[in-house]
Amino acid sequence: MTDAPIESAARPLSQDGPPPRLWLIDASAYIFRAYHALPPLTRKSDGLPVGAVQGYCNMLWKLIRDMKGEDGPTHLVAVFDHSEKTFRNTLYDQYKAHRPPAPEDLVPQFPLVREATAAFGVHGVELAGYEADDLIATYACKVRDMGGEAVIVSSDKDLMQLIGDGVVMYDPMKDKRLDEEAVFEKFGVTPDKVVEVQALIGDSVDNVPGAPGIGPKTAAQLIHEYGDLDTLLARAGEIKQPKRRETLIAFADQIRLSRELVRLTCDAPAPEPVDDFLIRDPDPAVLSEFLERMEFRSLLRRVGDGKAPQKEGSAFARQPSAPVATPRYGQTEVATPDQVHDFDRDKYECVQTLEDLDRWIARARAAGVIGFDTETDALSATHAGLCGVSIAVGPNEACYIPLTHDHEPSGDASLSGGFDFGLEPAQGEVREPLTQIDKPTALERLKTLLEDPAVLKVGQNIKYDLAVMARRGIRVSPIEDTMLISYVLEGGLHGHGMDDLARLHLGHETIPFKSVAGTGKSQKSFKHVELKPATCYAAEDADVTLRLYRLLKPRLATERLTTVYETLERGMPAVLADMELNGVRVDPDRLRSLSSTFGQRMAELEEQAHKLAGRPFNVGSPRQIGEILFGEMNLPGGKKTASGQWGTEASVLEELALTHDLPRAILDWRQLSKLKGTYTDALVAASDPTTHRVHTSYQLAAATTGRLASSDPNLQNIPIRTETGRLIRQAFIASPGHVLISADYSQIELRLLAHIGDIPELKRAFKAGLDIHAATASEMFGVPVEGMPSETRRRAKAINFGIVYGISAFGLAAQLGIDQGEAAAYIKTYFERFPGIRAYMDKTKTFVKEHGFVTTVFGRRIHIPAIHSKSGAERQFGERAAINAPIQGAAADIIRRAMIRMPAALAEAGLKTRMLLQVHDELIFEAPEAEAERALVVVRKIMEGAADPAVALSVPLVVEAKAAANWDQAH
Template sequence: MASIRAPLLDSHSMTAETEVASKQPVFLLDTMSFIFRAYHAMQRSRPMSTRSGLPTAATYVFVNMITKLRADFAPHYLAAVFDVSGAVFRDAKAQEIGVLRRWSSKDKAFVEISYEGYKAQREAMPEDLARQLPYIRRSLEALHIPILEAAGFEADDVIGTLARQASEEGHEVFIVSGDKDMMQLINEHVRVLNPQKDNLVIDPAKVIEILGVPPQQVIDVMALRGDTIDNVPGAPGIGDKGSVELIQQFGSVEAVLDRAEEVKRKTYRESLQQNRETVLLSKELVTIDCNVPIELDLAQMQTTDPDLEAARELFTELEFTSMLRDLAPGIKKPTAELIEDPAAEQITAFFAAAPKHGFAFALDKDARLARSESSSGSTETNAEVAEEEALPPMPTLLDAFEAAEESQVGKEATPEYLGVSVKADDKPELALRLQLTPQLRTLLENEQVPKFVHDWKSTSHHLSALGVTLRGPITDTMLLSYALNPTHATQSLIDVAARAGQPVPASLPGAAHAIQTLTPTLRKEVEEHKLTSVYETIDLPLVPVLFRMESSGVRIHLGALDELSQRFGSEIHRVSERIFILADRRFNINSPKQLGEVLFTHMGLPKPLIYGKGKKISTAQDVLENLAEEHEIAQLVIEFRHLAKLKSNYVDALPLLVDKDSRVHTTFNAASTATGRLSSVNPNLQNIPIRTELGREIRAAFVAAPGYRLLSADYSQIELRLMAHFSEDPLLADAYRTGRDIHTLTASEVFGISPDKMDKHTRARAKAVNFGIVYGISAFGLAAQLSIPQGEAKLYIERYFARYAGVKSFIDRTIEETRKQGYVRTLFGRMRPIPDIESRNANQRGFAERTAINTPLQGTAADMIKLAMIAIDRKLAEHKLRTRMVLQVHDELLFEVPEDEEDAIVPIVKDSMENVVTLKVPIEADLSFGHNWRDME
């Protein structure tokens, strides 16, 4: 399809522009270098794939990199240079090497070994990366960036040739690459640009700073040190430091070889003398050929606007939502006229049609959100790949806006206008911007008029702040989309519209129109995927329950937090001082760099594995845990981090979030997790540690109001009970039917220990096995968790499956069904795609299998507690009780109960939770009362 290009210029303007553009810089992209870096970085940080299982991470990062390059430098001339599959001239040249002479420490002499060939040791391209190359090429075509390549030559040679030709014509050249090999091409007109290092520009002076030699000697250094990636042998035993020292001393490879007898270090001297021809051939292999038979065509390389239709087709296929969002304004026009200032007859028409047909509406926040996202750029566009590491998306103004909106829920009256949209029979759709008049208020509160909104709960909070109670049948496009696409990172209106190919809402009428248009499309898909029951019986009726919980909030004892703050502060000081004594110096413990230097350089502790070329030493939790077994300082750093996190995230933060009644109002996210579980933000009250004493201390600050007590209702081992239900394992099911302790039973069956000789430690190990199986734990993972040899852990898992054969059958059956279907479902029909279940990448496939095993269990548990919440909320209203449901944390509900309602509330809560569904084993909920959340009995 035709692309959108700049307007035509007259002959005079064209001449003027040509004169200016003739000396514009030329940007040459070392494409495969960045593709590999993008792939390996994203493999570690966040693998990506479509719902159908197509891997997309490398494509995603690559397109973002191109977008950022164009945004930062606005290149007038840009081309992407690729390697061509097949033999290159270096392959024939490398055959001349024949054998290598390597130093043998065993024989104390140089020995001959066969040379495998140029790049012979390179691993084959990963299958999931190879699948992405056609899409990367398509992305370049859609972005109108030419692809350059030459048969028989590598991309480096094509880049070197074009750089030479462009510089000879008077152009500055920027080679966009992170490869040090490119430094040999640098001169006063040619520079290397490394976007992965904050757009570092490398000129001749910078080459000396980085390598210790000027550009013209880079080849000599590389020839001596060789290249393990490309299997360039070099001079055995002469590494990075030695190669630079020798070239600094002698000036060139040839001079070093001719004067080898002058080299003082014996191993260097003998290596040079034994490998003269190999080193000279290595120099030829590392030298970029700048005379490739290819002609510079600046007209072909001139940048133009992308082919929006081609880009849209590609990004839709790859499910790149925010990229679609950025393209959408120029792709599709709304099917209705969006009227900002409606005439009187249009307003009359709306109020005539709305009561009969229902209407979609949006608040001012929806339009501002759309404008913020459109103007600030997508978060995906801001994603960059640091040196060998993919960074998470950079925060934008949109993030700040959304956080502010969430924090003000129920506190400020923000919108005064609404976008409304109504579709009457055989009439054009009306999409208007209306003031919130009494007539519109009446319509919003009319219980007979259907309403279509996006994010009913948030909308209810905003309308409530304006004194409006939203009533009537509600359709929520956010929840419809979530039922269909639970794995998507966001369900914002603008993203849902972009995924559905609808116009991006950039105004109040536009937002309302998008909701109106999305509703039938999403409803149809929900029906086709058999998700109507999930939407209508769980997700939608839960909204008013969560609205009331958020409005109520939970009471905080500020004095208790103040005491904890002082206590935690003292503990942090104590731990810090002990760390400084052991380290024999003071430093910033919060700095991973300084901590790494202290632990691994100053103290000489065993270094963890080094990932990537950046040689970054990790001080992650797992690294410290491994060190902590033998080194006190690592254990203290873990303790310091735990204390600091609790203090900053909860002890010091919660007092800043309380209202005038000392209550904190969290926001529950009902459409954010792939399993269907709720999450909470501002503050996140679901991540308060419960397994540590310090975490439990924070719970003591959550209290009941005077005259009330807190009631905790917690499902007992719900996921294990669900495993018994799904697997129908006789031993597991019988244990729950007869009331036997499942962890004691497993310890007896797996460890061979009689129940009457069981101690707490052994039962705890069995508990780890039980829950580990639920989460698809491997022998490696269990070994790490129990601090036992991997072989012993493997034996425990084998014994478990031998005794609980039904569980093994369930796991095998679930994985096989997921491979066939590409998704799993909960007991209630909620669906989760598992696209990586067929991945050839063992790590991705293993994670997908574990996800497939756990999702029916965790997802069903999440649905059960949601249904229980709906039932309890209804009964509270029916019995006109003052009891309030205030928190939901995983398998636990927390209530604030008037003391005179305690006897009435217990059977309501217990019955609702235990009879929410009939399983093949009994469901149990443990209830306890207390004045604070820690001390419950």
């Protein structure tokens, strides 16, 4: 496992798990609610008003206690108002002018509330010039756009405009989630229209003027009738009611101003990244001290301070004599008393002599199972320098072996991040000189241990460490990976990064990377970190990893998942490490030429777009595009997002492009911009300047279904069917004297659907080698395969690929360009002709509702937490995910089985062919020209037989494989 890279301050959750689920506490609302709900209270010792603080603490503690479970957050933040003056006061100097000043006895409690927030382990943020609601909107939009979920902890009606896909509200007082239905009940419109209704009705509390005399019901009625506020104001003269008509005409500018005042911005400068809001338990000592100082002794007894009695299952119960409670996920194993040891970093040892290294190697051999980790100076395993190695043989029995540290003579105590590393020498004290073992000598000694078949090396994301050590001539084996064990046990429930797992299973907060290396511009390479903090950080990683292994590994047997781990996961780190080290060659000159061509074409499209719009604008600005298309050109179908700007996503522009030239020019510009930035420019930058090879990094535990993810750079999303995508693939080339082989499973998910759903008609078609889409069309529409119109086949193909993803009549209609009624009829016919598919779907939905997970035919367990969500929309998403997961997951399992077997099969055949890339259902190899034909035979055999002997598929797997000079020609 790698420490965080020099460019990144922490180990981000998102690399190993799903997108974040961020809860945003409307802290300012909490404060006022607490103040008004409770009678005045003063601290007995000095008369300080503390009623609001006590109420706030009670509310915050209840939220922390209640938010555990599968729907709980991965990230949590409290958002405060910074000051009374914001950008809205610039727009309208009377904004909130009528609000009375804060009560005199509340003012001194504001800083105490912020202190309370920190004491409970909750991050707090605020931003000058913006209201808390704007920060909430900004972070909610960020998380939504990341594919995660934002839960706004508030009942404030002003925040309801944000509700939609990926954003809900939660009223903790009523223990109720507020979704789109709640918004409609409150305002009579959907969330995207809330701003327009508020602009009409105004807000007397905030002194937003609105339209005099127009109330909520009338406002909702008007917006429903005219579609949006701009249309309403433009057509106000048509309104029959004289008073209403005159009001809208006379106060049009005031109404527009009101819209700007009530609209929340999603573009506020976020003061901190979302990753900083990762859930953490409070420091019991800090919390106890704060509650004691406030004299909240009743709350102190309920929360627990390590001395007072603690509620069973408390998140703060971390006594060695008691089980460690699961922080968020109810299905997680809890550590038993004999497995829990307090972490004592003072016991970690820095190994600086050969004698000490030999002693630790002897201890490791005696232990037989060790925690193992490497520390490097960069993220890329293929180019990072090795700073040192850490080993653990038992709880608190861990060491760090520095190899290439080169720190400056003066430390920086500010980097301790709350951990006392003793970085600063006493006044007048001379710092001891840096002592390290000679690197080649140390690696020679370590090689005997790390390659010893009698010693099991346990890592966390050990693929990285395997690649790092392989570059230094050490083939680490045998290995286990705690990340992958967790992934097999609880895939879909939470992230599988070490920090998450340590917090989840051990109740331990690991040392953040930024506390030893700093952040931002002051961040330094790990090799420049002083040896004492470096030892604490690195040895802790190995210690945590070994503890996790001892806790999680036995569960594989008790939960009957050992075979899944052994056959689908354990062999993958070594295979992928070799693939990453191999890399794939690119032609930098061709890529630069493509970048130039794309840039010229983008300039032409930009000029064309300006002419079509009648004025210049920023083609890369969604806001300006929306204003032109819907505000100036009045094109149909415009809808505004929660941030108040027009939606200009691809689906909107695609529909407009059917009848208008400007949206098509914008779409073409966007496509070229993405290809240029993401691929042609980025691949040149990412390629090794000497070898011209690109080394991607694969994530094994990124998708719940078992699919791999690729990053730095991502080579799995290069367009396949477009001409420009093909041009990029042509830049992936073989080395001189070699060819690239592309081996791709043909329609593997449809084949697995036929097997898993036991669909006789599809099975017969696949066994006969028929065109499956033509065969489906023939079954559905009674049309002979011979001479079938291409449009008929296209419709069957759309249903085939969409049906297992839960495609709706609306989605199919949009895809085929037909009305929803016709699309619904197609889907109905499909299920009638293939009843086994409906039976499979119904059976799967029943199973997942009962068990909370589904399985693939190879036994992989995929948890679907959304199936038990309180939100109907989330439950429907969970049903669709449950139907698709066994099929996509089985496809992922099959290619994993093939990849694990492939290196040995190629070697046994005496071939030098190397596996370079995996792109979902496709494997890419590089082979010497002379052995290409033999390699094709071996590759097809391994891939087509990958399911055997575990599962006897009732349909054949077919692999299309071809050798050529570049990736495009081989595909």
